[in-house]
Amino acid sequence: MLERRPxxxxxxxxxxxxxxxxxxxxSVVGDFNNWQPGIHTLAPRKDGNRAVTVALPATSTHSFRYLAAGDYWFNDDNAETQDGPNSRLHT
Known part of the structure; x- marks a missing residue:
């Protein structure tokens, strides 16, 4: 799931x-962190989920994926679109 705060x-x-x-x-990895795992690792939240917040330029588009243990890459089903193997988000 993606949450946005303008x-x-x-x-x-x-x-x-x-x-x-x-x-x-x-970790969430994408063009906003040069596809580097570990920079934006999801952490537990009080609601029982885990999350990480990234500040991105307003009115921009980014490709991203998630990387889990065992070199397991996956997309976000709630992303607006897909760009080849990547999820895409628009701010």
């Missing part, structure tokens, strides 16, 4: 996944 000069996008699906650590 700000004056950026959009804060929160990437949200269930606490245990998939199991183990999960």
């Amino acid at each position: 700000r004056e000069d950026r959009t804060e996008v929160t990437f949200v996944l269930p606490a245990d699906t998939p199991p183990g650590p999960v």
